[in-house]
Amino acid sequence: MVEVEQLTKSYPDLLTGKFVALDHVSFSVQPGQIFGLLGPNGAGKTTALRILSTVLQPTSGLARVNGFNVSTHPYEVRHSIGFVSSNTAIYDRMTAWEMVEYFGKLYGIPSDRLTERMETVFADLQMNEIRDVAGARMSTGMRQKVSIARAIVHDPPVLIFDEASLGLDVMVARALLEIISELRAQGKCIIFSTHIMREVERLCDRVAILYRGRILASGSLPELAAEFEESDFEELFFKLLKESDRLRLDAAGSLNSMIASGI
């Protein structure tokens, strides 16, 4: 459903000439799976997901969503995805209903079907009490619910959540994770980026640990635990990051061979 091969993104940089935000990143995600993209701030998670949502163009490499190349068929890709990010916000001067309806219309859903779909989405996300509330008067949790409703109103096969739980209180974050689990149960292909280990452990079927634009390790949680002989995922995460920094400083050997040699 989502295939990423050797995806690279670089930006011009005043000091170094070129800043590589993503360096030959590859992964794939299947329907009914939640793929966790894990990494500290600045690891390249947002860049990767922005490319998948066609907001950014890759410098090189290939990314396909629902069979469509993000570079050559961005319009089809946008119809296939729902994108929720900590950077995507809702309109302050529109009500929840108006906003979801607006995006539903942009996705080309006919009016009669749209109303029916919106009723379902609002009921599923328990948003009926805020349907006439303007964005400016909503709490952070309400706003995030509207964002999710906006992203799923066209029932896309792929959903991308970029640090969607950032800034949410425990209750709302928990509700969000439940919603994402339900979406997985519906067979959606979900990419979920975060830097919170507990969310990954609870939610993700497979993960990739991204650091300085590169994938340090990827696989299911049991696979990673077995490969690196570390059952505590948070410990595993820090180990990998620390080792990556050491290797970068030593500038010796390839990262994969060092990990494989038992560090």
Next chain:
Amino acid sequence: MNWRHIQLIYHREMRDQLRDRRTLFTIAVLPMLLYPLIGLLMMQVAQFNREYSVRIRIVGQENWPQNLPLIDHQRHLLSRPGAEGIGRLMDFTTESWPTESDELSKLRLTSSAAVQLDSVDAVLIVKPDFARRMRERLAARSQSHAAVEMDTVPEQAITPELSDGLELVANLARDHSQLAQQRLQRALDAWQQAWVSQELVAAGMSPRLVEPLALAQTDTAPVSVRRAMLWSKVLPFVMLVWALTGAFYPAIDLCAGEKERGTLETLLSSPARRNEIVWGKLLTVATFSISSALLNLLSMHATAGLIVKQLASAGSPQVAEALGPLPIHALGWLVLLLLPMAAFFSALALAVAALARSTKEGQYYLMPLLLVTLPLVSLPMIPSLSLNLGTSLVPVSGAVFLVRSLIEGRYAEAMMHLPVVVMVTVTCCLLSIRWAIRQFESESVMFRESDRWNLHAWLHQLWRDRGMTASPTEAILCGLIILVAMFFAQFMAGSSIADWPSVVSMTVAVQIGLILTPCLLMAIFLTRSIRTALRIHHVQPSHLVAAIFLGVTLHPTYTALGNGIQHVYSLGDQIQAALAHFSQLIYAQPLWAVMLLLAVLPAVCEELTFRGFIFGGLIKQGGALRAILITSLFFGFTHTILQQSIAACIMGLMLGLIAWRTGGVMCCICVHVINNVLSIGLAWFPANQYQLPPSLSWCLRNESDAWLYQPQWQTISVGIALVMIAVLFRRSPETQRVVQVEAL
């Protein structure tokens, strides 16, 4: 493009803006309140102004001719024709002439002190010999109709030798003193008229001799057109300024505001394409721009109408008639002007606002945008300018001139220039919309991070990242540096061309020092290969042959173009004199020296700079059209005389086309050199001194002591030039490779 998306975005943005109280206040409420409040304020101020009674002290009142006093015993101004009604606005006090011997200098000092201390607004000093001087004046210059001269003494500037026995001490830096001076002048003029009449009667002549000639006037313009003419100078300015400001604030909210709030990324990841988003936002901004301008226009017009009514009822029917309501057809023309201008301003505002990361940053961009557009809006207010080919080519101004002509009923003139104005306006609109769409398609604009700028890092980056050719920014910077240098050089050039050595030094300084040197320095320091940066490549033989033919065959068209431009904009007397002097200088020099200096050197320097370095930088990322247009503008502006600039600009388009198709600068140099050689060659052999050889009579003729191309050769040359241009469109694989690499 999906119009459904544009419609949806437009409706959403409109609804969003209409729910914003600040926008509504600025666009709708402010215009409704602003003009009535300004009108109220102005009427109050006018009332104060009208009611203020100036305080004038007359020193030496007893010296005034007793047979015709200025003021009566109660110190009220005596009413006379020409000064009716002002007496009630003048409070006189009188003082006797001092008795001491040094009375006048002391008097001036005390009067100045009184004015400075604001005890009075002005002091009129009537010297003892005033009456005698007036009689002498009449006897000596009976034909004189001059007014009584007064010396205005703001500080120490007293010139008694010029006076007729009257002196005025006033502080002209103060409004009340100015008012006192104006009213006193009116009163004295009226008094002088009466005095001369009285003297004439005494001499047995008719007093009507000094009455001004009565000129019966017949104005063919209907009252409505006169009014329209008055309003047409003011209203377009007000309307367009509001159209721009009305566009800018919604544009900031829809671009920078959405970036700041994070809703733009939401929209960018939706199925709406970037150009659909821009069109949706553009229509919204244009709607607010038009609404803002129209509401301001209507509010201003309604307020002015009420003020006019007030004036009419207050006894100023002439002013009321002149300022009366604007004819409805004029309003229609103004609305027609508003539509394209609102589209243009909206696209500009949207593109500029897209650069900003926040609304606060967006506010900073308003001033530069206003500074660029205000001169274009203000240009039509200059009284001496009117609609012609030159003004119709100026964006915004041309459209305002056109609408003024339509309002004033000059339809034939308007229709003649309509195609040019429409072409310029549509081009500007399309370019600005394209710029706005490019901004939205640019990742660096949409997701710009706030990097801290550092001079050392920036210089390091310039050196480290220098390419084979200049970047578009470096190319434009080079052009701007040359223009600024040329601007300052103009001030030195005017007086220093006295002889041939000064022509040589000036030409070398301009061509090498001001045009080539900046380009060479930038090529050395900012690129990795000077040769590639200046686009000095191996020339395809067929292109070289085509360039030689083009050089010869384009010259008749270029000459006709130059003559046509001079026909529309004749050269001023000063320029003609300078050109004649210049011609005299070059006739006396050997032909080879003149050709080398004035034909070859400029062609090489200008081509290496404009079609070389600057073109090479601008053509990057598929910017062929951009490169051709901008280099031709830079090339045109470096020619200091307007007529030359227009011709050079048009020639620059052709040279740009050659530079693009041939992938280098050599063919451009060839065409430019041949063109210069032919122009100077025809000027070198004056038509009034040389007999045309029979072998050249098929292409040249002597008409009014000037060489002109034969019409048949002009036609044939255009045909050959078109064939040669077609040859240029056939590129060899090597040229194709160079062009492709350059465009990356």
